[in-house]
Amino acid sequence: MKTTYFTPGPTELYPEVGHYLQQGIKENLCSINHRSKEFIDIYKHTHHSLKKLLNLPDNYAIFFLNSATECMDRIIQNCVESTSFHFINGAFAERFCKTSVELHKKIEKIEVEYGRGFNFKDLIYFSYPELFCITQNETSTGVAIDPEDIYNLKKHFPESLIAVDIVTSAPYVNIDYNKIDCAFFSVQKGFGLPAGLGVLMVNFKCIEKAIYLKSKNISIGSYHNFLSLYENAVKYQTTETPNVLGIYLLGKVCEDMIKRGIENIRKETEEKSKLLYDFFDGHGSLKLFVKDPSDRSQTIINIETGKKQAEIKKKLSDNGIIVGSGYGNMKETQIRIANFPMHKIEDVRKIIRVLSH
Amino acid sequence: MKTTYFTPGPTELYPEVGHYLQQGIKENLCSINHRSKEFIDIYKHTHHSLKKLLNLPDNYAIFFLNSATECMDRIIQNCVESTSFHFINGAFAERFCKTSVELHKKIEKIEVEYGRGFNFKDLIYFSYPELFCITQNETSTGVAIDPEDIYNLKKHFPESLIAVDIVTSAPYVNIDYNKIDCAFFSVQKGFGLPAGLGVLMVNFKCIEKAIYLKSKNISIGSYHNFLSLYENAVKYQTTETPNVLGIYLLGKVCEDMIKRGIENIRKETEEKSKLLYDFFDGHGSLKLFVKDPSDRSQTIINIETGKKQAEIKKKLSDNGIIVGSGYGNMKETQIRIANFPMHKIEDVRKIIRVLSH
Numbered sequence: 012m013k014t015t016y017f018t019p020g021p022t023e024l025y026p027e028v029g030h031y032l033q034q035g036i037k038e039n040l041c042s043i044n045h046r047s048k049e050f051i052d053i054y055k056h057t058h059h060s061l062k063k064l065l066n067l068p069d070n071y072a073i074f075f076l077n078s079a080t081e082c083m084d085r086i087i088q089n090c091v092e093s094t095s096f097h098f099i100n101g102a103f104a105e106r107f108c109k110t111s112v113e114l115h116k117k118i119e120k121i122e123v124e125y126g127r128g129f130n131f132k133d134l135i136y137f138s139y140p141e142l143f144c145i146t147q148n149e150t151s152t153g154v155a156i157d158p159e160d161i162y163n164l165k166k167h168f169p170e171s172l173i174a175v176d177i178v179t180s181a182p183y184v185n186i187d188y189n190k191i192d193c194a195f196f197s198v199q200k201g202f203g204l205p206a207g208l209g210v211l212m213v214n215f216k217c218i219e220k221a222i223y224l225k226s227k228n229i230s231i232g233s234y235h236n237f238l239s240l241y242e243n244a245v246k247y248q249t250t251e252t253p254n255v256l257g258i259y260l261l262g263k264v265c266e267d268m269i270k271r272g273i274e275n276i277r278k279e280t281e282e283k284s285k286l287l288y289d290f291f292d293g294h295g296s297l298k299l300f301v302k303d304p305s306d307r308s309q310t311i312i313n314i315e316t317g318k319k320q321a322e323i324k325k326k327l328s329d330n331g332i333i334v335g336s337g338y339g340n341m342k343e344t345q346i347r348i349a350n351f352p353m354h355k356i357e358d359v360r361k362i363i364r365v366l367s368h
Numbered sequence: 369m370k371t372t373y374f375t376p377g378p379t380e381l382y383p384e385v386g387h388y389l390q391q392g393i394k395e396n397l398c399s400i401n402h403r404s405k406e407f408i409d410i411y412k413h414t415h416h417s418l419k420k421l422l423n424l425p426d427n428y429a430i431f432f433l434n435s436a437t438e439c440m441d442r443i444i445q446n447c448v449e450s451t452s453f454h455f456i457n458g459a460f461a462e463r464f465c466k467t468s469v470e471l472h473k474k475i476e477k478i479e480v481e482y483g484r485g486f487n488f489k490d491l492i493y494f495s496y497p498e499l500f501c502i503t504q505n506e507t508s509t510g511v512a513i514d515p516e517d518i519y520n521l522k523k524h525f526p527e528s529l530i531a532v533d534i535v536t537s538a539p540y541v542n543i544d545y546n547k548i549d550c551a552f553f554s555v556q557k558g559f560g561l562p563a564g565l566g567v568l569m570v571n572f573k574c575i576e577k578a579i580y581l582k583s584k585n586i587s588i589g590s591y592h593n594f595l596s597l598y599e600n601a602v603k604y605q606t607t608e609t610p611n612v613l614g615i616y617l618l619g620k621v622c623e624d625m626i627k628r629g630i631e632n633i634r635k636e637t638e639e640k641s642k643l644l645y646d647f648f649d650g651h652g653s654l655k656l657f658v659k660d661p662s663d664r665s666q667t668i669i670n671i672e673t674g675k676k677q678a679e680i681k682k683k684l685s686d687n688g689i690i691v692g693s694g695y696g697n698m699k700e701t702q703i704r705i706a707n708f709p710m711h712k713i714e715d716v717r718k719i720i721r722v723l724s725h
Contacts, residue, residue: 207611
């Protein structure tokens with residue numbers, strides 16, 4: 012029986028990834044020089060495919076880093092002079108905030124209970140934020156923030172920078188990148204690729220901020236500072252020898268997704284999430300963790316299982332379906348089901364069927 | 369005709385890497401959770417295999433980072449309070465030094481002309497160095513430093529930390545890790561693996577230094593600071609989702625190398641380098657860049673070609689052999705031939721045969 016991973020990431024590989032890997036090896040992609048024309052062509056293909064898939068404006072640069080965690084680190088180093096402002100409703104938003112503290116910046120934050128969203132309309136800001144850090148899709152809780160709420164922040168604070176964590180919502184989430192300043196994801200989630208590549212997309216305002224910080228003699232980091240990254244990115248190159256295979260595979264998967272159509276991917280994602288939410292909404296003993304439907308993520312679905320977690324996970328795995336455990340404190344009392352572009356509707360129906368008995 | 373890469377890295381893949389990749393995909397290694405028992409088992413295997421292969425003492429921790437460049441960054445952040453001391457004889461030693469400057473540390477340095485080694489006996493130090501940064505094998509110039517010279521530094525400055533770049537000499541170089549404090553390499557060189565993984569090995573003195581810096585309220589970085597890395601490494605885990613496939617492949621290649629015997633690998637490396645050095649020493653127009661035989665690297669061989677570079681590279685590539693160009697200023701007037709464990713003596717003989725005509 013084939014095993015299918017519905018885990019929040021690492022997750023099921025996107026179809027054909029195994030084949031592309033073999034092809035890459037055959038074409039000596041792991042032996043070519045990272046300053047060669049061959050590499051530049053791979054980089055270009057990935058850059059343009061990703062830009063097209065996500066409808067990224069021309070004033071954006073794409074940096075290939077190593078993980079989403081690194082993206083947080085580089086954003087804080089390059090975009091914060093004094094204070095970052097964090098919306099915290101889960102473990103990954105906390106990680107972003109902790110990064111800022113560890114890099115000796117000051118932080119301001121708004122925290123809500125796990126499983127809940129923010130009431131953006133009622134928020135009061137005591138100072139003009141320098142950088143907003145927003146976890147658009149909280150992988151630990153399954154809470155998503157409506158992009159419109161993020162755009163409203165931009166309206167009220169046009170001078171602030173806005174960094175958006177779309178680690179488990181990309182490429183599903185439809186972001187207007189003109190209304191934010193940077194966003195990042197890692198490829199082992201919605202893109203279904205081997206882990207080891209983080210993608211950071213930044214606009215010119217972020218680059219300008221890094222230039223400003225440097226001019227004020229504030230360290231913006233070493234080899235992966237925005238200026239060094241940008242200088243290389245415009246040449247379709249990286250500062251150091253990168254994860255060439257990862258960049259190549261990302262380009263291939265983006266190309267596949269473009270062929271499939273991002274609108275189709277979005278529609279299918281919503282169809283699958285509706286099936287799951289409707290099923291668990293009506294379930295007798297299993298309860299959705301996120302109570303307010305408007306706060307619910309389309310790609311990460313947290314279900315409270317109480318003491319039945321092991322039993323449910325086993326039932327599913329006996330049927331070839333691997334789901335994730337809860338995160339942190341909820342590790343043993345929740346399951347998390349990912350709903351990414353490689354997950355098929357028939358397998359979602361299978362989950363429902365298995366859990367119906 | 370099969371193409372063989374004799375480039376300094378990325379280079380020819382170690383035999384069977386393509387097969388291991390396929391096996392890894394088949395075993396769902398890209399889908400498993402990085403906190404799962406399956407991942408911990410992979411990590412353990414790689415950790416113990418590498419430790420055995422390199423004869424790493426028990427007071428060493430191994431950190432899986434993303435590149436050798438990142439290793440430099442993390443060493444400076446975690447081991448330098450005020451000043452790092454650099455031996456500079458090439459572009460990678462300069463990169464290490466620049467990293468320290470970019471992270472707002474002070475630097476002291478000794479520089480020699482590219483292609484030459486250091487006269488360690490005659491060096492005068494004006495203060496007691498905090499951290500020595502040594503590029504044991506300079507990939508840009510083909511100059512290697514005798515480990516004995518490094519051990520002597522330790523004798524004279526037992527309180528200093530010694531960081532050693534063995535990026536293109538590992539696993540060939542026979543280092544007594546008790547006489548240094550940390551060392552690092554990236555896997556796309558002597559281990560013949562896809563790029564995207566840097567390996568940093570540090571002893572307790574380095575960890576203690578990071579603790580000391582933190583206690584003095586000096587930032588040691590965020591997710592990849594030594595304390596966070598160490599805390600996870602003792603559990604055979606990583607701070608963030610790592611390059612799982614890279615860690616897995618490294619373990620497999622280390623296992624293969626252990627079977628082959630590190631002493632055999634070292635002997636074969638020296639046999640192959642002797643063939644190349646003897647050939648170029650006696651060549652009419654092609655000249656070895658490193659004049660003093662005691663400064664010559666066994667794994668990176670720089671040859672001055674003058675204006676004939678393109679012609680020579682073509683002659684070799686027509687025969688299925690790809691060599692590297694020179695580095696930086698020497699890009700168009702030198703070739704570099706790597707001599708790593710996956711390079712076969714018959715292919716070395718082929719290089720000599722092709723260039724004899």
